[in-house]
Amino acid sequence: KNEVEQSPQNLTAQEGEFITINCSYSVGISALHWLQQHPGGGIVSLFMLSSGKKKHGRLIATINIQEKHSSLHITASHPRDSAVYICAVSLLRGSNYKLTFGKGTLLTVNP
Amino acid sequence: DTEVTQTPKHLVMGMTNKKSLKCEQHMGHRAMYWYKQKAKKPPELMFVYSYEKLSINESVPSRFSPECPNSSLLNLHLHALQPEDSALYLCASSHEGSSYNEQFFGPGTRLTVL
Numbered sequence: 101k102n103e104v105e106q107s108p109q110n111l112t113a114q115e116g117e118f119i120t121i122n123c124s125y126s127v128g129i130s131a132l133h134w135l136q137q138h139p140g141g142g143i144v145s146l147f148m149l150s151s152g153k154k155k156h157g158r159l160i161a162t163i164n165i166q167e168k169h170s171s172l173h174i175t176a177s178h179p180r181d182s183a184v185y186i187c188a189v190s191l192l193r194g195s196n197y198k199l200t201f202g203k204g205t206l207l208t209v210n211p
Numbered sequence: 212d213t214e215v216t217q218t219p220k221h222l223v224m225g226m227t228n229k230k231s232l233k234c235e236q237h238m239g240h241r242a243m244y245w246y247k248q249k250a251k252k253p254p255e256l257m258f259v260y261s262y263e264k265l266s267i268n269e270s271v272p273s274r275f276s277p278e279c280p281n282s283s284l285l286n287l288h289l290h291a292l293q294p295e296d297s298a299l300y301l302c303a304s305s306h307e308g309s310s311y312n313e314q315f316f317g318p319g320t321r322l323t324v325l
Contacts, residue, residue: 130310130311130312131310131311131312131313133313140299140321141318141319142217142301142316142317142318142319143254143301143303143316143319144316145314145315145316148311148313150311188253190310190311192310195267196310196312197242197244197256197259197261197267197305197312198256198267199256199312199314201253201254202253203252204251204253
């Protein structure tokens with residue numbers, strides 16, 4: 101079993117819909133990261149969370165440390181949100197340099 | 212400047228060629244990383260430099276040779292690569308000494324080995 105599990109693997113939505121991507125992890129972490137990667141492109145860091153909730157524009161990320169679960173929400177989705185969203189964690193007992201990645205969620209938003 | 216830049220964007224090379232990938236950041240980060248990413252997979256860590264010294268080598272074949280000439284620059288020298296080395300090569304940087312390890316990624320170099 102992977103230490104970081106994301107769901108769903110694939111998600112198709114219509115423009116304007118509210119989207120939720122989930123991430124569960126099984127180990128102690130110091131931080132959880134949500135990353136975005138457009139097809140063929142580099143990776144952009146969206147959020148780094150160690151507790152609570154963060155908001156940036158139409159994106160909201162939450163984390164529940166007790167339940168070892170995080171969600172990424174996109175409000176009023178747009179075709180430009182189509183990308184792979186990757187959850188990654190910094191392990192509490194591990195190298196300060198290594199991230200453990202989930203397998204990613206491919207989001208397609210249709211106009 | 213909050214950007215990591217990488218050159219070239221695309222590279223096609225033969226198995227006998229020698230080429231280099233370059234990465235640059237001016238955020239004052241003292242940790243720099245090379246990742247390899249195959250299609251539809253998460254990035255795989257290759258190397259980590261901390262204060263210009265190689266800190267982690269994830270058992271990468273010697274045909275990949277990293278170099279960190281100063282705190283802003285990171286190179287990856289390529290020699291005698293195989294077709295299976297074709298991938299997106301990502302550079303990243305982060306502050307040194309933080310357990311949060313927020314990494315800033317570059318746009319990547321798409322490498323094709325013929």
